[in-house]
Amino acid sequence: MTHARILVEGGRIVDPASGFDGTGALCIADGVVVSVGTRPDGFEADRRIDASGQIVCPGFIDLCARLREPGQEHKGSIASESAAAAAGGVTTLCCPPDTAPVIDTPAVVKLLNERAEQAGTVRVLPVGALTRGLNGTDLSEMYALKRAGCLALGNADRPLAHPLVLRRALEYAASFDLVVVFRPEDPWLRSEGCVHEGVVSSRLGLPGIPETAETVAVAQALPLIEQTGVRAHFGQLSSGRAVEMIAEARARGVRVSADVAVHHLYLTESDVDGFDALCHCRPPFRTRSDREALRAAVADGRISAVCSDHQPHEPDAKLDVFPETEPGLSSLETLLPLMWGLAAEGRLALSDAIARLTVGPAAILGLASGRLAPGAPADVCVFDPAVSWVPAQGEWLSAGRNTPFWARALSGRVTATLLGGRPVYLR
């Protein structure tokens, strides 16, 4: 049950939205934030959370995490993946529409919302399908999806048939002020590719996905975004060049934003060497200079959100010859340590790292959350930056064990997650 009054005490509170950064108390009552940094006179807590030496920040907003339900319950469930989200400090997540059935009707949105509420550990924002059944040709009933609660629409990783469908879809979505989410990848240039086309793919003889699969898709979409005036978001970028193209358009006033999956800030094409299927990811890990460009863009805000791009798999999905394995990483539980790692190395300011996980993604979706303001829902993450830990059996909550960070030392770990003032994860 909800603890009526919670006092998170002794922690360093970092709220990028307000610029607050200081040690003090965070007071919560009836699910909302009462005060930040100070304890109002007469505030008596029913429950205290000791955050000494730890960092207290808004709960994370993850723009892309697959829960595998409905349709792929052998990979994960809303219950298992919501628990993983809570353990990762994530309090709101967007799930892409490529479920089975596809999120292209209010009924599927409702189903997801109900099951997420039952699980009760994370707010789930279903991203609606841009085309019916993600078929790439017929527009979905976008207005109905919006009424059902979708803030954004996309076609997951499925292509649209041709530029005219794209134009119509963007125009129609713009009519209802829906955000359109792109995972830019030209299907023809990707072809049967499974890794970055470069030095490593040439050596291993693995079919490559050229950087141009991403940049050509971005180049095709940008003029139509500009023409239609739609709010557009490019998710899970993999190349430095695509970041530049989007930043240039944004500087011209085009309403575009971008995110990157956290593991693209770490892994490169070299990590697939030895045919390591745990590093089979789509988009693929590219060169070191791409990784450095992505890191720089996250640091300076050209990339304003970092997501998990969580894709849990059953073990068999990765137990095959590399090109036959399924791409994707189980990554909700490594989101915070990897982001903290960049801040700890001095690659970006702590408040910027937290902003990319909170107010950054909130702004992309037009959400008021992602901040610790008096009166706002108390979605809170507390993490211990000093803890060193190793992802291991028994403590891993996602049904998917598919992470290359398995058994690797990470630093920074979530110790408490509050959702609307309710502790949903405590360790």
Place this chain on the structure above:
Amino acid sequence: MSTAAPADIQLDASGRLRHFLTVEGLNRELLVRIMDTAESFASVTAQNVKKVPLLRGKTVVNLFFENSTRTRTTFELAAKRLSADVLNINIATSATSKGESLLDTIRNLEAMHVDMFVVRHAQSGAAHFIARHVAPHISVLNAGDGRHAHPTQAMLDVFTIRRCKGGFAGLKVAIVGDILHSRVARSEIWALNALGVDEVRVVAPKTLLPAHVESLGVVPYHDLSEGLRDVDVVIMLRLQLERMGSAFIPSEHEYFQRFGLTGRRLEKAKSDVIVMHPGPINRGIEIDSAIADGPRSVILQQVTHGIAVRMAVMSMTMRAGSDMEAAA
């Protein structure tokens, strides 16, 4: 993250071949040892009684997920001449109808107490995957995985070059054709560079060269006459005819015009040049019949050498495997 160099998995603790998956990462000394061992078997196979008892009582499984006649046959002959029992399994795979998983197939064969897998598969990395998951006493030989590697073909090619040229120092070698899709080319490039040739060239239109091809240790050419200038060895690759449908080249005719090996083009090479081809050849598409059958061609010697080289690799890996078994 996992940065296991390919050499790690195919060598045992004392640096001997346990599996033969790729030439990449193997040192010159080991490659020379394979050729020397093959040399000793080459004399055996030329005798009347062609069998030696090195693999008596062992079971070799030719596990072919992709069709092949020549490679499978020479592996089979090599195993039989080493007195092994040989089982041929052809598994036609299609991406749409996946039957038993690859790992299940391997587990079932392991349960029949086999000793060696010779694997051909349409996907790069198949032999590595199997080697990583088999029981420790089983050796895996890569008979071609996707575009990645075909190490026994590369070894029989360098063995042929050594027999014809006496060594590798100072040699210029041109590999001509579809480098992009060629596992043979990738393995040859590693072997030739490890053995210290002067230069490896690749000759093809850009559509048939992999990205950053120079990083493999080769010099690219898009003009065959230029690429053949002063070379000692020409290795022609088979052009897969289905490449026309995928816009890699416009037509067989144009390909032969620009990249087909003719007598006139071969004049650019050294006078004692040898012409090689892993087969099967497309006469009139990548090579003129007169060249394929001519005095510079060593194509049929390559086939003969294939048996000796495969015997060498089988006996070497099985020795390392037996020791592991004894230790266990």
